[in-house]
Amino acid sequence: MSASEVAATDTADLFTRLGLYGLSSIQVPVLASLASETPLLLTGSHGCGKSLLLERIANALRLEWRHYNASLLNFDDLVGYPLPDEHGQLRYVQTPASVWGAEAVFVDEISRARVDIQNRLFPIIHEKRVQGIALERLRFRWAALNPPPADGEGDYAGSEPLDVALADRFAFHVAVPEWLSFPETVREQVVRAGGVAPDPDAGAELQRVLLETRLRQPLVEARWGTALARYVRIAAGNRA
Numbered sequence: 001m002s003a004s005e006v007a008a009t010d011t012a013d014l015f016t017r018l019g020l021y022g023l024s025s026i027q028v029p030v031l032a033s034l035a036s037e038t039p040l041l042l043t044g045s046h047g048c049g050k051s052l053l054l055e056r057i058a059n060a061l062r063l064e065w066r067h068y069n070a071s072l073l074n075f076d077d078l079v080g081y082p083l084p085d086e087h088g089q090l091r092y093v094q095t096p097a098s099v100w101g102a103e104a105v106f107v108d109e110i111s112r113a114r115v116d117i118q119n120r121l122f123p124i125i126h127e128k129r130v131q132g133i134a135l136e137r138l139r140f141r142w143a144a145l146n147p148p149p150a151d152g153e154g155d156y157a158g159s160e161p162l163d164v165a166l167a168d169r170f171a172f173h174v175a176v177p178e179w180l181s182f183p184e185t186v187r188e189q190v191v192r193a194g195g196v197a198p199d200p201d202a203g204a205e206l207q208r209v210l211l212e213t214r215l216r217q218p219l220v221e222a223r224w225g226t227a228l229a230r231y232v233r234i235a236a237g238n239r240a
Contacts (some may be wrong), residue, residue, distance in 0.1 A: 014209065018056040019204035021189040022182045023049065026174050030057075034170040035213035039125050039141040041110075041167070044176030045155070050144040053176070054106050060203035063140070065104035068095060070113035070143075071158075075120050079130055099130060104140035111145035111159040118166055126169040143170065 010085070014031075015023050033040040043048040051067070060064040068077065078099045080092035094100055107113075107121060123129045128138045146156040166172075179187065 001033075014202065014205060015053075017199040017205070018060060019193055019196055019198040020049065020053055020056060021193055022177055022179075022186045023053060024173075025177055029172050029174050031209060031213065033174075034140065035210045036170035036171070038112070038138050038230050039143070039169055040172045040174065042144040042169035042176050043147055044144075045128050045178060046146060047180055048176045049106060050176050051106075054144070056198060057206070058104050058106070058140075060198070060206050061104075061202065063103040064101060064137070065106065065140075066099055066102045067106045067108065068123070069109050070107050070111075070117060071109045073107075073113060073119070078120065078124075079156050084174060099124065099138075101137055102135070103137050104142065105138065107143040109145065109159075110143040111148055111162055115163075117120075118163060122166055122169070125166070 001021050015021075015027050030040065042053070044050050046122075055067070057205075064187070072151045077097055078095040080098045080100070082090050085091050085154075092098070092100070099105060105124060107125075108120070112122070113121070120130075123132075124135065125141045125143070128135045128141070145162070146159045147154060148159045149155075149157060161167075179190070182190065
């Protein structure tokens with residue numbers, strides 16, 4: 001068995017150790033987004049575990065993180081309340097929910113946000129900035145949505161397709177598996193999961209996997225960089 005196969009075997013049940021059942025099929029792209037610290041967008045029906053997945057990851061990594069419901073979000077919720085100081089400069093009176101100091105930001109229901117709020121979120125997701133000010137500690141940017149209706153057909157009338165430019169800022173678009181796709185044994189694990197605490201050592205294992213992945217990235221670039229660049233050029237050139 002190769003080293004990569006051994007590593008895959010060692011980490012195959014990592015989500016299960018976090019108390020997340022039925023999500024093994026999306027473990028690789030989610031871990032890739034974490035290792036590269038690039039924005040992640042989860043799509044799936046209500047109740048499929050999008051929020052739980054990100055909450056368990058944030059807690060396992062011991063991150064200072066913020067969870068915003070974009071459908072209810074106002075700009076003051078992000079930055080606090082503006083107040084001129086004694087020098088005439090504008091500062092913000094922060095609240096526990098303010099984005100300042102966060103290491104991770106999770107924007108839930110992003111497809112239900114008003115357009116002006118999506119525009120405010122854009123630089124946070126893309127540049128890790130707000131009002132032109134760098135968010136020095138921010139590393140992870142996550143969002144989730146229900147599938148917008150296609151041609152008026154679908155269950156989520158309030159979920160609107162994201163602006164193309166905003167959607168493109170998420171390097172990873174991951175569809176979360178649905179209940180009906182699970183085998184019976186996994187469904188029973190999901191039903192019983194409320195009484196099972198996450199493995200307290202899973203966070204350390206997650207940290208190890210992410211560190212090892214980051215260390216291997218230069219090796220992947222050296223070996224496959226040219227071929228991957230060619231693939232991306234061809235794929236991007238053929239987009240309608």
